[in-house]
Amino acid sequence: xxxxxxxxxxxxxxxxxxxxxxxxxxxxxxxxxxxxxxxxxxxxxxxxxxxxxxxxxxxxxxxxxxxxxxxxxxxxxxxxxxxxxxxxxxxxxxxxxxxxxxxxxxxxxxxxxxxxxxxxxxxxxxxxxxxxxxxxxxxxxxxxxxxxxxxxxxxxxxxxxxxxxxxxxxxxxxxxxxxxxxxxxxxxxxxxxxxxxxxxxxxxxxxxxxxxxxxxxxxxxxxxxxxxxxxxxxxxxxxxxxxxxxxxxxxxxxxxxxxxxxxxxx
Amino acid sequence: xxxxxxxxxxxxxxxxxxxxxxxxxxxxxxxxxxxxxxxxxxxxxxxxxxxxxxxxxxxxxxxxxxxxxxxxxxxxxxxxxxxxxxxxxxxxxxxxxxxxxxxxxxxxxxxxxxxxxxxxxxxxxxxxxxxxxxxxxxxxxxxxxxxxxxxxxxxxxxxxxxxxxxxxxxxxxxxxxxxxxxxxxxxxxxxxxxxxxxxxxxxxxxxxxxxxxxxxxxxxxxxxxxxxxxxxxxxxxxxxxxxxxxxxxxxxxxxxxxxxxxxxxxxxxxxxxxxxxxxxxxxxxxxxxxxxxxxxxxxxxxxxxxxxxxxxxxxxxxxxxxxxxxxxxxxxxxxxxxxxxxxxxxxxxxx
Numbered sequence: 001x002x003x004x005x006x007x008x009x010x011x012x013x014x015x016x017x018x019x020x021x022x023x024x025x026x027x028x029x030x031x032x033x034x035x036x037x038x039x040x041x042x043x044x045x046x047x048x049x050x051x052x053x054x055x056x057x058x059x060x061x062x063x064x065x066x067x068x069x070x071x072x073x074x075x076x077x078x079x080x081x082x083x084x085x086x087x088x089x090x091x092x093x094x095x096x097x098x099x100x101x102x103x104x105x106x107x108x109x110x111x112x113x114x115x116x117x118x119x120x121x122x123x124x125x126x127x128x129x130x131x132x133x134x135x136x137x138x139x140x141x142x143x144x145x146x147x148x149x150x151x152x153x154x155x156x157x158x159x160x161x162x163x164x165x166x167x168x169x170x171x172x173x174x175x176x177x178x179x180x181x182x183x184x185x186x187x188x189x190x191x192x193x194x195x196x197x198x199x200x201x202x203x204x205x206x207x208x209x210x211x212x213x214x215x216x217x218x219x220x221x222x223x224x225x226x227x228x229x230x231x232x233x234x235x236x237x238x239x240x241x242x243x244x245x246x247x248x249x250x251x252x253x254x255x256x257x258x259x260x261x262x263x264x265x266x
Numbered sequence: 267x268x269x270x271x272x273x274x275x276x277x278x279x280x281x282x283x284x285x286x287x288x289x290x291x292x293x294x295x296x297x298x299x300x301x302x303x304x305x306x307x308x309x310x311x312x313x314x315x316x317x318x319x320x321x322x323x324x325x326x327x328x329x330x331x332x333x334x335x336x337x338x339x340x341x342x343x344x345x346x347x348x349x350x351x352x353x354x355x356x357x358x359x360x361x362x363x364x365x366x367x368x369x370x371x372x373x374x375x376x377x378x379x380x381x382x383x384x385x386x387x388x389x390x391x392x393x394x395x396x397x398x399x400x401x402x403x404x405x406x407x408x409x410x411x412x413x414x415x416x417x418x419x420x421x422x423x424x425x426x427x428x429x430x431x432x433x434x435x436x437x438x439x440x441x442x443x444x445x446x447x448x449x450x451x452x453x454x455x456x457x458x459x460x461x462x463x464x465x466x467x468x469x470x471x472x473x474x475x476x477x478x479x480x481x482x483x484x485x486x487x488x489x490x491x492x493x494x495x496x497x498x499x500x501x502x503x504x505x506x507x508x509x510x511x512x513x514x515x516x517x518x519x520x521x522x523x524x525x526x527x528x529x530x531x532x533x534x535x536x537x538x539x540x541x542x543x544x545x546x547x548x549x550x551x552x553x554x555x556x557x558x559x560x561x562x563x564x565x566x567x568x569x570x571x572x573x574x575x576x577x578x579x580x581x582x583x584x585x586x587x588x589x590x591x592x593x594x595x596x597x598x599x600x601x602x603x604x605x606x607x608x609x610x611x612x613x614x615x616x617x
Contacts, residue, residue, distance in 0.1 A: 031320060110585055126473035133473075158585050238496070255440040263439060
């Protein structure tokens, strides 16, 4: 009787094992046999306003009325409020209060990671064997994911230094080498130059990627935390990244006070 | 957060082997037809080189490349032939290096601007296209110079110059400064892609249906779709225009229209069409040929060659706008000078 029960248990476990191992979706292959992530993708969420769950709220600029009001969102952070260290929590609050002056997105600065992934503008993945490039419509930002030779970040940058590898169908990207100048969103969530992001991108269907990022920053947060969201394929005929060369649009904002008195923008 | 000193990167670059471009014409003779690279007899005898393929079957143009060169776009006035001899070319390089070294004369504005003998700014220390003996990039017209301007082209040039004068000094406002100084777009992006003086570096990555050319300055990713899509509608204009590509044999042909006219290449108009041809000549060389077709500006189309040679990565992030202290400090300095001059004048009046 015990032998029969043990055998039944073994069969049941192996059945469970098989179904747990079977991938839910197998993407088409690139020429070198990897999941094909090429294409134009975009997040549909409100994370760029605030990566944490939040209600609608008034905007920053009176004259923009409802167009600038904060759009509500469930948030993309898993497992409760962001675990800020006490001094960092105070800085986040200060960031929020002065966000009109301080949010780097307003000045068309490079968005950093992971913010680039959930901006309300498309991104394009161009995938080769040795490099996976991510190009972003916003500010023409670019990420290079080194798939072949992995070295340590040789210098700090806004978009970080990304080393990638495949774990089955999942692209795993390990990014360090950030400066401390970008934010996570318009709400003032921020990081230091100790930021370390590990992303996992898995095709979930022909037009869907599952995106996860684990964020670790010992100078700002008491523990690592995780965010997750879908990335949707842009399906329109002729879909492409257009130019959002926003430097031109912010010059008067940044340098207007230094214009020669008595002159004005033509 | 520690980061490596750039010295280790410098060691990488010093180790580059720069390869000869097989572009040797008979000294003193202009070619009978628009020149392409002429293989030396030894190369002709060798087996014809075939470009490898990407896993998706495209000709493989991938890698790190530079178009850094000493060849000017137009043939210098005092030069009448299409090719230098090797000693003449060596003298050209030496003269250029000497001119750049002059800029380090202490006490001059040039010295404060850039030290061109510094590694990374010194063209001769990093990879550049060597042994390209042509006296001009322009191969058609045979004069090596751009064709004459049309009447409309001349008028537009005059109008633009007048507008610049009306706008005032470059230090009056950021909008009066050169486009590159404003960190909007630089010569390496084009199209056509021109050497940028320094950081003339490119990274080509190919994915299914696209060729991406990453231009180091200003981190511009030219994403060229390889399909038969139409150009953008006429009311949609971009700084780098709208580029579409297709393969002709092993040559990538890129056609670009819809430029916005705010950064006119050599005085061109919004109607400029650029056709670029990029091909892998050998393991270490890309041939790059571009034709400018703008009947609103020039009487005929014109064509130039600007080959690329293999370089060493990585491409560093060029966060130009984010670090643009030059504009801020130049404007602030000019305003301070005006303030001090006004105060000094007021003192004189009151005395």
